[in-house]
Amino acid sequence: MDDNVEFYVTPDAMEPLFPDDTSQGLDDLAMELIQKSSKLSGTMNPITRAAIADFLRPMNSYYSNLIEGSDTHPIDIDRALKNDFSENKAKRYLQKEAHAHINVHLSVSKEFNKGHIDRIPTSISYLKEIHKRFYDHLPKEFRKVESKDGKIKQVIPGELRTAEVEVGRHIAPKSEFLNLFTDRFENFYDPTTHSNNSKIKRIISIAASHHRLAWIHPFLDGNGRVIRLYSDACFMYEGLHSSGLWSISRGLARSNEKYKSHLANADLKRRNDYDGRGNLSSEMLTRFCSYFLEAAIDQIDYMYRVIDTESMLKRLKGFSELMVARGRFKPAAEYILTDVFLKGKISKSEAMRITGTSDKTLKKITDSLVKMELLSQKKESISMMYYVRYPIAFSPMLFPGLYPADKEIDMTNNI
């Protein structure tokens, strides 16, 4: 970094923290997000919803890591979740990264989905905790970063950086003064304060704060992953996450170039007197917010189409026919898959009734479905219960388009 560089040292440099003018459609986008996410949450029974959310967690990690250039194959993520790590160092590292992300995302989901609102996602202590959890799950080798001048610096889990960083052309605030910026961030965006009592304002703030946090770049490394987990936490906090049925990271990764260019544009200084009253461009912040909220809505629309009951039942039928043809399970398995999708769980006696099979034949069917991770079984009081489950391996057939096409082809060939 140039020795004569002028650093930002006071938090007024990141003004405006909220677009000066939201008349350009941001309010409408926030409303659309509320309506569509609530429609998505109402689409199915809570057990199936939770099973799909579990199935989507690796996908969320896949896309957030992909944005940072870590292209971990979903098949390898699946293996990592079974503690099957590659001998190949680079592959193993990617697997560890995915695994770490999935664990942190799960812990965040547990904190916010159960209606605990004692955690405030915008607080710096919470952001530090996310950072710490992510790095605590990673091998020590991940804690080294090389600066432009070739010096190796150590990332300390959960600690603000003590060195200077550049992101693209943006030089982040001077490390010595980071506390001033993070204090301003958390005071301004705190969703519990009187000035943030409008839900629409808080939703637009999820987008605006995503950029401002990236602009502060509080950590030496890991900011991207932490910021996207932070956005997930904000959506959860606002009840917009549809119980984990959609992922902002998938939206950002699918338009990665736009994501990065919108971030970079929002770093720019105010152009003229018509561009707000702060140091940074209000128009570019507005554009970033539109892009971000549109990406969220697009993901909700996509998931709504994918998990639509009729389409899902059609795919379960086609999938079952293929599996029967390949000798993986018996035709009656389709009835079980259909029923657990619709109800979330069924008892053994219900399973016998719908398949019209004997105890022994049913066991063969359910054993094959459990082995294929399409079912989990649990004894509840005196009855055996079967629960819906979806494995990564069958993602291209059951939830097409979730992963990029080349990955889906590999996954299909791997079955």
Ligand SMILES: Nc1ncnc2c1ncn2[C@@H]1O[C@H](COP(=O)(O)OP(=O)(O)O)[C@@H](O)[C@H]1O
């Ligand atoms: N021009 C920019 N201005 C602000 N933030 C940016 C810009 N370009 C990229 N970013 C953010 O910085 C992140 C990368 O920061 P980094 O600390 O390396 O995160 P990670 O270690 O998770 O890769 C990107 O994911 C993005 O969110």
Ligand SMILES: [Mg+2]
């Ligand atoms: Mg990085």
